[in-house]
Amino acid sequence: MSDNAISVQHLVKRFGETTVLDDISLEIPRGQVSCLIGPSGSGKSTLLRCMAFLEEATDGSIFIEGAPLGFVYDGAGKRQRQSATELRKVRSQIGMVFQQFNLWPHMTALGNVSAALRRVRKLSRAEAEEKAMVQLRKVGLENRAGHYPSQLSGGQQQRVAIARSLALEPKIMLFDEPTSALDPELTGEVLNVMRGLASEGMTMVVVTHEIGFAATVGNQISFLDQGKLLFTDAPSKVFAKPRHPRLEQFLDTYLDRGASTLV
Amino acid sequence: MSWKLFNLLLEASLMTIFVSSVSILIGLFLAILLSAANLSGIRPLQWFAKFFISFFRGTPLLVQLLLLYNLLPVIGVQIPSLVTAIIGLSICTAAYQAENLRGGFEGVPTGLVESADMAGFTPVQTFFHIRVPIALRLTLPALINEAILILKASSLVSVVGLIELTRMAQNLVASTFMPLEIYASAGLIYLVINLVVATAGRQLERRLPGVGGK
Ligand SMILES: Nc1ncnc2c1ncn2[C@@H]1O[C@H](COP(=O)(O)OP(=O)(O)O)[C@@H](O)[C@H]1O
Ligand SMILES: [Mg+2]
Numbered sequence: 039m040s041d042n043a044i045s046v047q048h049l050v051k052r053f054g055e056t057t058v059l060d061d062i063s064l065e066i067p068r069g070q071v072s073c074l075i076g077p078s079g080s081g082k083s084t085l086l087r088c089m090a091f092l093e094e095a096t097d098g099s100i101f102i103e104g105a106p107l108g109f110v111y112d113g114a115g116k117r118q119r120q121s122a123t124e125l126r127k128v129r130s131q132i133g134m135v136f137q138q139f140n141l142w143p144h145m146t147a148l149g150n151v152s153a154a155l156r157r158v159r160k161l162s163r164a165e166a167e168e169k170a171m172v173q174l175r176k177v178g179l180e181n182r183a184g185h186y187p188s189q190l191s192g193g194q195q196q197r198v199a200i201a202r203s204l205a206l207e208p209k210i211m212l213f214d215e216p217t218s219a220l221d222p223e224l225t226g227e228v229l230n231v232m233r234g235l236a237s238e239g240m241t242m243v244v245v246t247h248e249i250g251f252a253a254t255v256g257n258q259i260s261f262l263d264q265g266k267l268l269f270t271d272a273p274s275k276v277f278a279k280p281r282h283p284r285l286e287q288f289l290d291t292y293l294d295r296g297a298s299t300l301v
Numbered sequence: 302m303s304w305k306l307f308n309l310l311l312e313a314s315l316m317t318i319f320v321s322s323v324s325i326l327i328g329l330f331l332a333i334l335l336s337a338a339n340l341s342g343i344r345p346l347q348w349f350a351k352f353f354i355s356f357f358r359g360t361p362l363l364v365q366l367l368l369l370y371n372l373l374p375v376i377g378v379q380i381p382s383l384v385t386a387i388i389g390l391s392i393c394t395a396a397y398q399a400e401n402l403r404g405g406f407e408g409v410p411t412g413l414v415e416s417a418d419m420a421g422f423t424p425v426q427t428f429f430h431i432r433v434p435i436a437l438r439l440t441l442p443a444l445i446n447e448a449i450l451i452l453k454a455s456s457l458v459s460v461v462g463l464i465e466l467t468r469m470a471q472n473l474v475a476s477t478f479m480p481l482e483i484y485a486s487a488g489l490i491y492l493v494i495n496l497v498v499a500t501a502g503r504q505l506e507r508r509l510p511g512v513g514g515k
Contacts, residue, residue: 092418092419122424126421129418129419129421130421132419133419134416134419136415136416138412140412140413142413142416142417142431143413143438144434144510146510153420153430154421157426157430158421158422158426186510188510202416202420206421
């Protein structure tokens with residue numbers, strides 16, 4: 039467990055009667071890029087959201103840098119909700135990037151990136167904005183600092199969202215299909231920022247349909263199908279033939295044009 | 302009708318504007334607290350907010366004002382009629398504004414709250430820095446509408462002894478016997494004030510980032 043940034047153990051998630059995640063165990067190694075792929079509806083987002091406790095697992099446990107997330111077990115082995123303060127502490131190690139960006143529309147790019155530095159980290163406005171500018175510069179948007187989200191393209195919004203997460207200096211970054219809501223010509227700028235992060239050694243978990251990205255940047259790839267984790271392996275192994283029949287079927291259906299050469 | 306009379310009406314309209322705008326602002330503040338109570342998940346607070354909102358929306362403002370005016374001496378409170386008027390109007394508009402805001406709070410996308418959670422905001426911080434500004438923007442047209450309704454409803458506060466535009470008009474009619482000119486002038490002043498409020502509201506809507514505008 040100690041070498042892994044995230045440890046998912048026997049995770050089960052049910053929505054009412056439907057089992058969306060069925061006994062998932064997964065180790066996310068520190069400093070590596072782990073990609074989650076699979077058909078839509080297979081439970082990728084739910085798994086990622088469980089890793090941030092945005093979704094409460096029905097059973098099983100998740101550890102972030104060795105610390106339990108969301109639930110703790112008492113002396114009698116009974117599962118209990120973590121205190122809000124404890125949860126915030128564990129969560130502070132995680133950054134989350136959403137498919138829909140989720141920027142706060144009433145704040146500028148700079149406001150979005152500096153808000154938590156001011157409110158949560160209690161930095162002065164000047165300090166917070168200085169740190170925020172560093173992050174905006176990193177994603178190439180220092181000249182858009184004063185723009186509101188509605189004045190930015192989708193790709194720029196997503197880069198601001200990444201900067202907003204990075205400003206809090208997380209140890210782990212979670213991405214839920216960060217380019218799926220973007221026009222095809224805008225996905226490159228976001229993927230480039232993510233490549234940069236990966237090369238700096240950031241621990242990343244990426245739900246993606248960009249098979250090319252998963253194959254070239256990913257260190258390990260996990261394939262989910264109908265709530266089951268079918269396998270986790272290095273890209274070279276995952277895409278080598280003969281492939282798992284469900285993966286073969288998935289690639290046939292979901293492979294983006296042009297990426298086929300990569301795999 | 303002489304300028305002198307018209308000036309008296311204009312002066313009285315300042316009282317109308319003052320009482321209304323102060324009440325709108327206090328009412329907005331109370332409405333935000335009522336919304337917080339509603340969202341708190343704490344049952345007694347939620348019940349209180351529900352009761353408060355349905356009581357003050359379900360009874361006529363005139364009755365509320367008369368009740369307040371007669372209740373205060375009984376419980377030994379002596380305050381100027383201006384304060385009584387502001388209390389009465391604020392409480393009433395708070396109930397309506399809370400009801401308007403409810404839709405706004407429901408309209409705040411979950412994702413925006415989740416990103417605040419991930420950023421480490423406490424629920425109180427998320428409420429004031431994320432939910433309130435967005436809910437206010439979503440319900441700005443309803444808020445402007447409520448401001449106009451309160452400007453007009455403020456004509457009722459004369460029952461607690463405050464001399465505002467309508468009461469001044471009545472007084473002037475009693476001494477000059479020119480009801481048509483005077484009431485028409487009063488109506489015109491209300492109309493102008495409300496047109497200004499409506500126009501300013503539309504400008505604000507257009508300019509506020511994160512609403513209709515950029
Ligand atoms: N809040 C929810 N309530 C009920 N069912 C849900 C909810 N969220 C997701 N699901 C279901 O869980 C399954 C997995 O969803 P999701 O994790 O979003 O899949 P993916 O991200 O792989 O497309 C889907 O069948 C979806 O309908
Ligand atoms: Mg998904």
